[in-house]
Amino acid sequence: MAIVGATAAAAPDAAASRVSARTCYRVAGLTKTYRTGRRRARVEVRANDAIDLDVRRGEIFGLLGPNGAGKSTLVRQLTGLLRPDAGTVELLGHDLVKRPDAAARLVAYLGQDSGALDELTVGLAVETTARLRALDPAAARAARDAVIEELGLGELAERPLKKLSGGQRRLACVAAALVGDRPVLVLDEPTTGMDPVARRAVWSAIDRRRAEHGTTVVLVTHNVIEAETVLDRVAVLDEGRVIACDTPGGLKALVGDEVRLDLVWRTDPPQDDPAVARLACEAVRTGRRWTTRMDPGTARELLAAVTSGPAFDTLDDFTLSTPSLEDVYLALGGRHEGLVKG
Amino acid sequence: MSQTLGRSSAAGSDAEPLAAATPLWAGLAAVYRAQLSRVRVSRVPLLFVAVFQSVGIMILMRGVVDTGSDSAREAVVAGSSVLVVAFVALNLLAQHFGALRAANALDYYLTLPVRPAAVVLGIAAAYASFTLPGAVVTAVIGALMFQLPLANLWALLLVVPLSGAALAGVGAVCGLLSPRQELATLLGQLGMSAALLLGIIPADRMPMVVEWGRDVLPSSYGVDAFIATYGTPDWAAFGADLAVCAAVGVAMLSLATWAFRRTARG
Structure with missing residues (x-):
């Protein structure tokens, strides 16, 4: 029993040591x-x-x-x-x-x-x-x-x-x-x-x-x-x-197989185009750039509709991309924009 | 490579050995050499501005003071020479440390295994060294303008480093302890203005209260030491005044080292 006890006690130490040997921080x-501001306006x-x-x-x-x-x-x-x-x-x-x-x-x-x-x-x-x-x-x-x-x-x-x-x-x-x-x-x-x-x-x-x-x-x-x-x-x-x-x-696997569709418009796209109307509901707009995240099939379908219809005349650029870490950040509940993509 | 490896006494048995810490003198020499090289980049502010200012003040004072009085002429020239030291070692050093602190640039030194004393002494010594050529040029021009002897000019080799240590210590403390960069700049300017006003006016013409102010200002002892070398030199007074400069220098540089460590603890 004594031998078994000693082994059992030594094993976690050895395991901890192995983990420690592999760990930097x-x-x-x-x-x-931090405390910022002065006196009454002081906030933590x-x-x-x-x-x-x-x-x-x-x-x-x-x-x-x-x-x-x-x-x-x-x-x-x-x-x-x-x-x-x-x-x-x-x-x-x-x-x-x-x-x-x-x-x-x-x-x-x-x-x-x-x-x-x-x-x-x-x-x-x-x-x-x-x-x-x-x-x-x-x-x-x-x-x-x-x-x-x-x-x-x-x-x-x-x-x-x-x-x-x-x-x-x-x-x-x-x-x-x-x-x-x-x-x-x-x-x-x-x-x-x-x-x-x-x-x-x-x-x-x-x-x-x-x-x-x-x-x-x-x-x-x-x-x-x-x-x-x-x-x-x-x-x-x-x-x-x-x-x-x-x-x-x-991390990217966390956001599933959603893709990101970016559209940059030269002028306002025709709102009566059904594909444009649907994108307008879902897109996050930054200036003339619309960004949407959706399943690949829908993205391909909407992109085909936009590029083959009247909206194409007002389209300046588009990209269809797999998720980036920025998408992960936003999908995880990140509340700020400000990650750099270049 | 000469790195020796040591072990942290507080660390576990499987802890990575620590790289060697930099010895005090090696760190001081490296910081001093690096700072001294800045003359190549910042020649104008570090050397010439201080000289122009002191020579300008001497020209101004020539029209104001009684050039028949030995004490007045000596006070103007010695005060202007030490003003070069005050401008660079006190004012510019306070600004330099204030700027480094405000920009988190002290992190550079704080993340290297160098002792705080090596950094403070290395930078302060470099700033004090910057002042030597300017102080000599000012003293020579002043002696020619005010008909003073040049025989004991060598005394500046002691006056500049020791008053430089005292003033650089004050400058470093101002820069490192000021909560804001603007305050460090303001304190440096005030210190230099005090050295200007109290240094070049002959002490025997000051009201008692102002004379007390002069007595607490370290640059005054540098000025008095240099004045003691004119005419019939009073070497005892010279030594005593420089001893005060040295003592203030040790105290202020120790305080600056403590302030640097305090910065390191966030």
């Missing part, structure tokens, strides 16, 4: 409230409301939501910048609520602002960051040269960040985040303003780190196309809560 009950805003999340080692994990959903507040707690009001954050076995300074020794963080680096040249910004990650001078210079070459920043290396375009400056900040290899990267909208070449350079640099070092990436984005393309799993945030968390494919 374990977040439970995370709550953060719950930026994060009992958030539970597990981010596995080596995955690219996304936080998706519109502005004000609580993404940046969550990220500031994941990087030790902000102490939660309640809840726990465990990073690779370290309790970040008790020891927020451990984050700086495990995580490379790319925030939204580059103010601290703006007046430095790209090369010096990257080298200084490497020195501040405890690399010695020779190693810092070598790491600087490697990451500048990897991201194709060679021609910009001697130029100050504030003289670069928004996308180039962002790329330089990504270089600073990547230098000095950290096991975890927390990137707040890393590719904002970048051209496609720079975006590809960033994603291939991140992929390389994941393949070679098992780097974990937590990515904040409100760009649904990017989220669908690069993320392994995604948590959808709305008003401080996680309203869903799954793979992009798994």
Whole structure:
């Protein structure tokens, strides 16, 4: 009996240890409230409301939501910048609520602002960051040269960040985040303003780190196309809560097989056309764009009617697409627009 | 790579080892070097504006003060030279920290394993260094304008860093503790205006109340130290005044480091 008892007691420990070895971040009950306004007008805003999340080692994990959903507040707690009001954050076995300074020794963080680096040249910004990650001078210079070459920043290396375009400056900040290899990267909208070449350079640099070092990436984005393309799993945030968390494919399966029909009109379409009348009842209108979600058969039928009838003369453009993460967000009860589709 | 790996004492047995923290001096040197390089980008505001302002004030004062009085001439030149330090180390540094704080740009340093003291001292030392060429140029032009000796100009090598430490400490505290960026800017401007008004007017002509104000202003001790080098130098007074600058510098930079840590705790 004693042997059986010991085995039974050891088994959960071993299981917990295996789970822990696979987990990068374990977040439970995370709550953060801000007070805004003055005196009588003071209101409390719950930026994060009992958030539970597990981010596995080596995955690219996304936080998706519109502005004000609580993404940046969550990220500031994941990087030790902000102490939660309640809840726990465990990073690779370290309790970040008790020891927020451990984050700086495990995580490379790319925030939204580059103010601290703006007046430095790209090369010096990257080298200084490497020195501040405890690399010695020779190693810092070598790491600087490697990451500048990897991201194709060679021609910009001697130029100050504030003289670069928004996308180039962002790329330089990504270089600073990547230098000095950290096991975890927390990137707040890393590719904002970048051209496609720079975006590809960033994603291939991140992929390389994941393949070679098992780097974990937590990515904040409100760009649904990017989220669908690069993320392994995604948590959808709305008003401080996680309203869903799954793979992009798994989330899209939640909205069933509905498709999305977008119609852009040149002028007002004829209301006496039955297809137009039906679409007019169901569409969400944004300027001259009508957006509807419906089963594929009905969508095809209505599109055929519009494109073959008199309404076609007033039609400027149309798209019929499978559901995106934005559709998932809206179907899950997301109350804000503001996700970017490009 | 010279990274050594340590273990968090509070962490579980399967916790990932932490990367090394950056030693104080290495962090300070990296921050100082990076900040110093900003001269390449912000040369005009950092160096020339302060000199133009101080030289302009000396030209103005030449028509106002009694150029027959040694104390008046010395006060104007020493006050204008230290004003360069106050403009950059106090005013611009307060604005810089205020702007970094307002834009959440301090997050950059707060998410790196560098000690707050290294960041505050590195930035403050760089701002104090920016002032040296301007203070020397102002002192030389002032000495030529007011017929003062140039023999003890070397004293600026001590006056500028020590009064710079004191004023940069005040500037950093203003920038880091101000709840709003505008307030940091206002405090920096007020500090510089005080250094201007109380620094260049000879102390023996001030009413008692204003003299008390002069006594609590750290820049006054830098001015007095530089004045002590003119004529027959009073090295004891020189040393005592610089000791006050050093003590204020240590106190204010310690307070600024605490303020930086406070920012880190949200």
